[in-house]
Amino acid sequence: MTPLSIVVLSLSMSADACAAAIGRGAVHRPILPAAVRAGLVFGTVQAITPAIGWALGLAASSFVTAIDHWIAFALLGVISGKMAIETLRRGETADDEAPAGQDLVTPIATAIGTSIDAAAVGVTLAFLNANIVVIVLSIRLAIFGLTTMDMMVGKAVGPGSARLSS
Numbered sequence: 156m157t158p159l160s161i162v163v164l165s166l167s168m169s170a171d172a173c174a175a176a177i178g179r180g181a182v183h184r185p186i187l188p189a190a191v192r193a194g195l196v197f198g199t200v201q202a203i204t205p206a207i208g209w210a211l212g213l214a215a216s217s218f219v220t221a222i223d224h225w226i227a228f229a230l231l232g233v234i235s236g237k238m239a240i241e242t243l244r245r246g247e248t249a250d251d252e253a254p255a256g257q258d259l260v261t262p263i264a265t266a267i268g269t270s271i272d273a274a275a276v277g278v279t280l281a282f283l284n285a286n287i288v289v290i291v292l293s294i295r296l297a298i299f300g301l302t303t304m305d306m307m308v309g310k311a312v313g314p315g316s317a318r319l320s321s
Contacts, residue, residue: 156285164290165297168276171269172197176302180309182242193262194303200266201273202295208277209287227271234265
C-alpha cells in the first residue's frame, strides 16, 4: 500500500470513533487528561481489531464479514442506550462534570463497538499482503489524535458550554 492509501485508510477508519468521541465529550465534558486517556483507548482498540482481522486472514474472512455489522449494531445500540440514560439522569441532577473516577468500561465498549468493522478491513489487508505494523501504527496515531480532539470539541459545543449558554 502507498503512504497516501495508508493515511486515507487511517482517517476513514476514524470516522465512527470521532462521532462517538464528540458525543462523549458533549455528555461527559472531560478535562484534557480524560480526553487523552479516551483517545488512547480508542486508538489502541481501533488498532488492535484490524490486526486481529489480519491474523484471522483467509480462514475466517467469510465468517467475520458475515457478522461484523451485527456485532457493531448490538454494541452501539447498548452503548447509545447507556449514554441516553446517563444524559437523562444527568439532567435530573444538573451536574455537568464527569464523575471523578469515571470507569474505562464505557470508552472501551464504545471503542470496540466502533471498531468491529476494522476486523474485516484487517482480513482484506491480509489478502493484499500489506505491512500490518505500519498500518496499525498509522491507524492508532490518527484515531488517538482525532478522538482526543473530538472529545474536547464535544465539550466545547455540547450542552452547558459557554458558547451555547450565551
